[in-house]
Amino acid sequence: MMLSAVMEDYIKAIYHLHKENEERVRTSEIADELDVTAPTVTSMLDKLEERNLIERKKYKGVSLTAHGKRVALEIIRHHRLLEAYLTEHLDYSWAEVHEEADRLEHHISDEFVTSIAAALDDPETDPHGDPIPNSTLELPDGGPGIALSEFEEDTIVIVEQVSDRDSEVLEYLADHEITPGTELTVREVAPFGMITVLAGDNDQPVSLPQHIAHHVRVATVEPAQVFY
Amino acid sequence: MMLSAVMEDYIKAIYHLHKENEERVRTSEIADELDVTAPTVTSMLDKLEERNLIERKKYKGVSLTAHGKRVALEIIRHHRLLEAYLTEHLDYSWAEVHEEADRLEHHISDEFVTSIAAALDDPETDPHGDPIPNSTLELPDGGPGIALSEFEEDTIVIVEQVSDRDSEVLEYLADHEITPGTELTVREVAPFGMITVLAGDNDQPVSLPQHIAHHVRVATVEPAQVFY
DNA sequence: TTTAGGGATTAGGGATGTCTAATTTAAGTA
DNA sequence: TACTTAAATTAGACATCCCTAATCCCTAAA
Incomplete structure (x- = not known):
């Protein structure tokens, strides 16, 4: 049963x-x-329900069926493998892969997916740090990291993952050298959720609006945070 | 002005x-x-005419405008670069690239095209031997080669190009080691256009129906053919 | 318990790209 | 010249995916 790119x-x-x-x-x-x-x-939603991809309570919203989840993970696998491949083999920058992957993910064959996965040595995460669902399509473990927007001042954290849902976010973070693996110090939490962090080689201060900080998923640096 | 994949x-x-x-x-x-x-x-055709991609004489057929040709060459460039890239970097066989390229050619960005062209070192032909229109989109010189179906018995020729329009043709030729660069000897021209050639390392005889031989474009081996 | 507000759905329509059936046109034949 | 025929077009319809306007349903507040 073929699904359209829109579906x-x-x-x-x-x-x-x-x-x-x-x-x-x-x-x-x-x-x-x-x-x-x-x-x-x-x-x-009517059409997705007919195809057993979602379950619906009228006026109450939807959830994916097991089948729907399988389809979603397959698409996400395509997306993240494409991002990894474009970054590693075709010189795409970390911030610009998203748009290309968003188009191509709907049009590549299983063989293409297998080929790029092999070329990448079956990676477990994409360049943003997001896990790549594997070919047997297990459900990935619960979302890694905590939103940067939830931390207090003077905490040191390491970026694990950045949501790639919004290219504005990607551009902004890439410009300021905030990528998976980067260590950040939370310097200031201002009114309206604006967060200032120290990042990059020079510990340059970067201010992040709340809607961006929300997309930076981080892990705490265990003992260190206690002393700052 | 974006064109749909169908257009x-x-x-x-x-x-x-x-x-x-x-x-x-x-x-x-x-x-x-x-x-x-x-x-x-x-x-x-009504819609293509509105967009100045074709010229039309009612009931008499169409031809591409200069603009239409430019668009066509851009698509063909995408197609052939994809075929070359899939073959050289992603382990696709010569025969199976066509279908993948046919889908992807409509969905890749200019940046993607530039990247794979660079990765291939700006090639001039694809794995079938077809010329790849270059980025400035000159019109390619008139179709290379002569159809194999036009040769007499005992002629020696070299395959220059194979039409990739029909996957049946590709499969058949790939199976018999008839690829660009292969030297062939025309052994027999039978009734109904069936042609038998000697090909491959072992000079194995291969019989080609006329509709397949028509798609094998070859060059003559200049002096040699006189003596056989 | 009644009602106001907001989110969800239904109604109806537009663009794209496809189809079958009916009609028109071009062009060769008698 | 008149006729026949095959190809092209027009007419009308359907599926997909989108929209605006109107209506319906849930829920929280009075």
Whole structure:
């Protein structure tokens, strides 16, 4: 049963929103995510339900079925392998792979996926630090890291992962050398959630609006944080 | 002005048919090529004409405008670079690249094209021996080679190019080691155009139906052919 | 318990790309 | 010249995916 590229985008969006929410995903969230109107989403949900990709409670939102999850993970696997491949073999920068992967993920064959996975030596994460679901499509373990926006001043953390959902976020972070593996010191938490961190080789201060800090997933540096 | 993948397929089909025909390309030829019905083609031709991609004489067929040719060559460049890249860097066999390239050619960015061209060292031909239109999009010189189906018995020729329009042809030739650069001896020209050639390391006889031999473009081996 | 507000759905329509059936045109034949 | 026929076009319809406007449903507040 072939899915259209558009349907795949809906499945992927529902999967990502599901992980942020835990609960059922609402029509309006999907509409925002995909930049379409609510009635458009409703009619697509009808089709996804017919195909057993989602379960629905009228007026209450949707969740993916086991089948829907399998499809979502396959798409995400495509996306992240493409990002890794473009970065490592075709000189793409960390920030610009997303858009290309977003288009190509719907059009590559299983053979293509297998080939680039082999060329990459079957990697477990993509260049953003996101786990790549493996070919047997196990469910990945619960989202790694904690949002940077949740930390107090003077905490030292290491970036584990950056959400690639928004190219504005990627551009901004790449420009300031905030990538997976980078060590950050939280310098200041200002009103409205603006966070200033020290990053990069020169410990340059970088200010992150809350909506960006929310997408930087980090791990604490265990003992160190106690002493600063 | 973005073109849909479907429009691009029409432009590509018209370009290829144009080269076979010299004259105007007829509706029914396009319909056969793309496996759609004639009315479907007619209505698409209306749209291509609106966009200045083709010129039309009602009931008499179409030809590409300069703009249409530019678009066609861009698509063909994508296609052939993809074939070359998949073959050289992702272990695709010579025969199986076509289908993948046919899908991806519509979805890759200029940056992707530039990257794979660089990775290939700006090649001039693809793995089938077809010229790759360069980035400045000059018109390629008139089709190279002569169809194998036009040769007499006991001629020695070298394969220059194989049409990649039909995967049956590709499979058949790949299986018998007939690829660009292969030297062939025409052994027998039988009734109904069936041609037997000697090919490969062991000079194994291979029989080619006329519709396949038609797609093998060859050059003569100048002096040698006189003496056999 | 009733009601106001907001999110979800239904109703109806547009663009794209496809189809079958009917009609028109070009061009060769008698 | 008139006729026949094959190819091309027009007519009308369907599926997909999108929209705006109108209506419906849930829930929280009075």
